Amino acid sequence: MSALDLTNTFPRELEHEAIYIMREVAAQFERPVLLFSGGKDSITLVRLAIKAFYPAKVPFPMLHIDTGHNFPETIAFRDWLAKESGMQLIVRYVQDSIDQGKVKEETGKYASRNMLQTVTLLDAIEEGKYDVCIGGARRDEEKARAKERIFSVRDDFGQWDAKKQRPELFDMLNGKINVGENVRVFPISNWTELDVWNYIREEKMEIPSIYYSHKRQIIERDGMYWPASPFLNTTEDEVPFEATVRFRTVGDMTCTAAVLSEAVTLDKIIEEIKEATISERGARIDDKRSEAAMEKRKQVGYF
């Protein structure tokens, strides 16, 4: 791959658009909250919120739904970011929902708390009387999200009705709702994964260390690499081994797979992602690629 052009690769227009959306949220709603997951997308949202209201403080708090299965690095980063940004941090725990008997812990080797957190989130929204939640979803992530609006209205039960979506014309956003309804707002709807990384690089943003290559105990399951942790239910033949990995997305330790990687800088990560769109994302990998992939695996300490 040729040398990357380090300047002007992020389309700044997307930042202006996101800041405009952040300000519409602050102006149109009574009690906004920013949903913080610890991942790069929500870290980007915090950056955009700071810029939208500078030199004043961000006029809303961030809310983290802590599943209890987060990477310790994510939690440390979250606390640092709250301090750094001056934003109020509210944390609600899935464990509390479990203790209250509202949700039941999953069992088996694929057990995760990913599904459980919705209940904790809806309770937290009700408790905080939040009328709008800002989220980091992007339209390029998933098919259903490709059609979601920037202002997405949810009913009393937090449900999304695709057929009742409001048309969004030009840049005019309509956040008018009835009592009990709630709006989810996605300021980085039009960003792609690569846009987010280019932004992080150009803005020289801090991100949790697990996005960069590091040595870690992992197990292999279904052709993917899972971080070994007390939260992951393993079978006898799933023996942890050390490898050089990084995480491309960051969620719970029970549902976030690692990629073998030696990318220790943002430049390297971006190179990797660009390469991945050509080879790794699809289901079928041609021979040449898998050969190279095996070589890569060996390089990073597999076997």
Added chain:
Amino acid sequence: MDVLRLATAGSVDDGKSTLIGRLLYDTKSITKDKLEAVEASSQRKGLDFVDLSLLTDGLIAEREQGITIDVAHIYFSTDKRKYIIADTPGHVEYTRNMITGASHAEASIVLVDARNGVSEQTRRHLFISSLLEIDTVIVAVNKMDLANYEQATFEGIKANVAGLAQKIGFKGSLTFIPLAAKYGDNVVTLSDKMPWYTGQPLLQYLETMPVHQRDESLPARFHVQFVIRPHSDEHHDFRGYAGKLVSGSLKVGQRVAVLPSLKESTIKAIYSGLNKVEQGHAGDSLNIELEDDVDISRGNTLVPVDAPYQQLQQFAAKLTWMDEQPLTAGKTFLLQHGVNRIKAKINSVAHVIDMSTIEEKADAQAFRLNDIGEVSIKTAKPIFADRYADNPKNGAFILIDEFSNTTVAVGFIL
């Protein structure tokens, strides 16, 4: 890097999906295996074209019915530009989705099947592009392979579309490109099968067409969204007006007037994010500090003192109706112009156009879903808007139903 927003419209069988698939594939925005998977499942369904909607039709209703209902957003980029395609269904029932998608676009691609020539859909797309004052319309004459790559076929369609554009009153630029999207002819590289074509291939045209030029050249209009008062020790007296410069440019030191109060002041500082800048440009989100303490609130507009503006309280507008409940004269709504909301009443319905024929309906009294027409509107207080034709970014509005809270119409000030 800049962003070019495009709108496409059409039914699945006119080759639109194949064309978008080509653009994605040739710019390495989709993996070979992903595209092959879509090709394979298109074949399984018995289709003789690549149904790219399989990638984007994520809504359950769309999967149930096998149709595209909503606007799909498709992203790809080159080293030069990021592209956002608002891909909309072409059928008359989804006119509102077409208009929604096109409202974000700077250019639109109208597909014409070389075998069939100008169709009802071609006319509708051209009409909507004209209604929205889209500057650049690219007429992609596709499936040239099935017309033996003949120049005469292309020229014939070109003449027909040009004539139609004139009849509709389209004022932008029309560019015609003969394509065979299936084989990649004139999509990214020039085709050797059509040596008579002397223009650029589609992607090259998109890469080099100027963007945002018009907005930047218009008089400045700054829509105030939010007043920033830090109340901190460091910025004790700071008062900034956060908003969007929808058109034109503004500089530090420039004299501006506040609409509607008509108070004047001078720009003391302009912030873009954390940085002070000397000048703001069309489309920028800015935070503007003025020299004097003037009363400014959300919904106000800052304009240069020497730029003409107009004040409207009773005006004519083109309207697209987007709700199941018909619109009749006498109804009241919330009108949102930029970020400013104001009570408004539909005084009278001037005429309604039937979107399947693009003809005015004789003595129509009501707008039904997807109808486009003209109305007379009265607002509770004056608004400071431009004619849509003069400044699209400051000349459009939406209507919000006060009971359902939903957006029911988009309007273009005449």
